[in-house]
Amino acid sequence: MLSKIEKAVLKAGEHLLKGFHSTKDVHFKGKIDMVTQYDVEVEKILLEELSFMSPEYGFVAEETHKERSISKKNVYIDPIDGTTNFVHGFPFCCISVGVYDGDEGEYGIVYNPVMKELFKAERGHGAYLNGERISTSIKSNLSECLIATGFPYSVAENGCGDLTQILNVVLQNTRGIRRAGSAALDLCYTARGVFDGYYEYNLSPWDIAAGAVIAKEAGAAVFGNDGAGYDLYEKFIMAASPNISQQLFKIINKSDQ
Ligand code: IPD
Ligand code: CA
Numbered sequence: 327m328l329s330k331i332e333k334a335v336l337k338a339g340e341h342l343l344k345g346f347h348s349t350k351d352v353h354f355k356g357k358i359d360m361v362t363q364y365d366v367e368v369e370k371i372l373l374e375e376l377s378f379m380s381p382e383y384g385f386v387a388e389e390t391h392k393e394r395s396i397s398k399k400n401v402y403i404d405p406i407d408g409t410t411n412f413v414h415g416f417p418f419c420c421i422s423v424g425v426y427d428g429d430e431g432e433y434g435i436v437y438n439p440v441m442k443e444l445f446k447a448e449r450g451h452g453a454y455l456n457g458e459r460i461s462t463s464i465k466s467n468l469s470e471c472l473i474a475t476g477f478p479y480s481v482a483e484n485g486c487g488d489l490t491q492i493l494n495v496v497l498q499n500t501r502g503i504r505r506a507g508s509a510a511l512d513l514c515y516t517a518r519g520v521f522d523g524y525y526e527y528n529l530s531p532w533d534i535a536a537g538a539v540i541a542k543e544a545g546a547a548v549f550g551n552d553g554a555g556y557d558l559y560e561k562f563i564m565a566a567s568p569n570i571s572q573q574l575f576k577i578i579n580k581s582d583q
Contacts, residue, residue: 367405383425384397386402401426420510420511433449461519462517472504514541553579
């Protein structure tokens with residue numbers, strides 16, 4: 327199954343790469359929330375190439391199949407995670423495909439064709455970057471850690487709310503924060519130990535489904551709101567090296583109140 331999904335993702339990745347180097351038609355879903363013809367076209371290729379999985383699997387995809395699926399088994403697709411980066415030519419964007427049986431992540435593939443990085447994982451079989459096994463960092467001192475995060479598009483309309491306070495606390499307790507602009511890749515960079523931890527609010531299931539499987543298989547602790555396990559429809563996700571996950575969770579939650 328994983329290799330069939332990989333084939334589909336590689337094919338769709340050729341189109342993403344073409345788009346990265348081409349002129350794009352940009353439309354706005356919100357004040358700063360963009361979509362291009364390539365988001366829609368890459369999703370179409372993925373849905374066609376993955377159609378062998380239906381009817382057993384439902385499909386939830388950002389551009390054309392947003393609705394929550396009633397199927398037990400589902401494929402979550404983000405055709406381009408990091409659309410703002412894609413539009414601006416910042417090479418941190420990817421295709422993300424996560425396969426779930428209920429709440430359980432079975433497979434995850436995240437592919438950045440611009441940087442030629444393909445992350446993949448199957449439940450119980452570890453996580454890989456371009457065929458090499460990856461694992462999270464083992465740091466246990468939060469002050470030595472590099473943390474990733476992101477912000478919802480709604481900040482442009484509604485402001486930052488508690489996010490600024492949380493940033494303040496994380497900045498004071500770690501070596502720094504990066505906001506690279508793709509939740510799927512942030513999770514994969516946590517999986518490979520580049521980031522020691524990652525947290526974000528208000529994401530959608532297609533942003534995190536694949537990356538969460540990859541992070542977990544690389545040994546990361548992946549949490550939702552309650553600090554135990556995660557739910558794709560929850561409004562908070564955190565992934566971190568198990569040695570710092572509790573410390574990070576605590577400071578984020580304290581500053582959140
Ligand atoms: C976005 C990215 C970004 C995150 C945003 C997401 P998109 O997804 O994952 O890093 O901070 O909140 O919506 O729009 O590029 O698919
Ligand atoms: Ca997207």
